[in-house]
Amino acid sequence: MPGLFRCGQLASNVSGSRSEPGIDWNAGRRRPASRRCPISFSSEVKSELSGLIPARPCCQLAELTGIFYSTRGRLIRTGSGNAAYFSLLRNSVARKVVRLSRNLAQVDAKYHAERHAKRTAFFIEVPLPPALEPGFTIPAARALPPKPCDRKNFFRGFFLGCGSVNAPSTRYHLELVAPTLGWATIILCLLHEAQVRAGVVERAGQHVVYVKDAEGIARCLQLMGGNRAVMEFENVRVVRDVRAQVNRRINFETANIDKTIGSAMRQVEAINRLEREQGLETLPPSLQEMARWRRENPELNLSELAAQMNLSKSAVNHRLRRLVEISEGAPEVSTSAR
Numbered sequence: 001m002p003g004l005f006r007c008g009q010l011a012s013n014v015s016g017s018r019s020e021p022g023i024d025w026n027a028g029r030r031r032p033a034s035r036r037c038p039i040s041f042s043s044e045v046k047s048e049l050s051g052l053i054p055a056r057p058c059c060q061l062a063e064l065t066g067i068f069y070s071t072r073g074r075l076i077r078t079g080s081g082n083a084a085y086f087s088l089l090r091n092s093v094a095r096k097v098v099r100l101s102r103n104l105a106q107v108d109a110k111y112h113a114e115r116h117a118k119r120t121a122f123f124i125e126v127p128l129p130p131a132l133e134p135g136f137t138i139p140a141a142r143a144l145p146p147k148p149c150d151r152k153n154f155f156r157g158f159f160l161g162c163g164s165v166n167a168p169s170t171r172y173h174l175e176l177v178a179p180t181l182g183w184a185t186i187i188l189c190l191l192h193e194a195q196v197r198a199g200v201v202e203r204a205g206q207h208v209v210y211v212k213d214a215e216g217i218a219r220c221l222q223l224m225g226g227n228r229a230v231m232e233f234e235n236v237r238v239v240r241d242v243r244a245q246v247n248r249r250i251n252f253e254t255a256n257i258d259k260t261i262g263s264a265m266r267q268v269e270a271i272n273r274l275e276r277e278q279g280l281e282t283l284p285p286s287l288q289e290m291a292r293w294r295r296e297n298p299e300l301n302l303s304e305l306a307a308q309m310n311l312s313k314s315a316v317n318h319r320l321r322r323l324v325e326i327s328e329g330a331p332e333v334s335t336s337a338r
């Protein structure tokens, strides 16, 4: 691989980084402040996940292979044996690959960054000791590690390689653009096992595993160990849910108020018509009383009116209905008015 160099060789031109003092991970990536885009939620999540290094070698291998397969990594022959070759588009993930391989196999990865028009690509070559090689040649159908600890780390690696997640303030959506249908199926199984509702869709010839409900996305973030991401996601989600609930309530009440006012207006009109055409004193006392109450309290609904008049709701309803019926020409049956 032309242009590759060992991480250690960069030591001479470093600006320094907290965890990898020998490497300038920002080389070739800095842009003028005016051209910097706001950091997306997805980037924040990936930065957090990239900073987590599992303690056990089995988990480290699982995560490294997750990144390898999800980014269509390949095995290449080198002078001293086989190496896993990664092409990545994210600095923090590239850094993680180097750190994982150093922890796992005590090997120094060769690292090379290339700046293109819009983004930087990171190429990493990890020399593989023979004991680790089988982990990088598994077909998708047998790739899911049997141990739960390794599955979580494998999933985290896979997400770092080909996943993204929308900010919780927008549409709930997490997806992984799997390299093949086989891999999409494996990830789908893994998610179903973790009680996450997920689906697969084909988009522009690629198989995309997606999760669309807030609970499922929170579960995925939790599965990958992104505690900060879970907290931020849940905070926004709670505010969003409460807001939706309040809106639903307001809509419901507005509709009810409209209904109450609508029928109250009709009743008041009926009462006014009765007064004009025949005089309210021609009505039985119970209806006269009702007419007076309704005219004075057009804003009250049935229950409120009933409470004020010390009557049952059905009695009030019956009297108001009678007033409307009489005003529309229905025969007056004075004895039926309760």
Ligand SMILES: [Zn+2]
Pocket: 056, 057, 058, 059, 060, 147, 149, 150
């Ligand atoms: Zn493990």
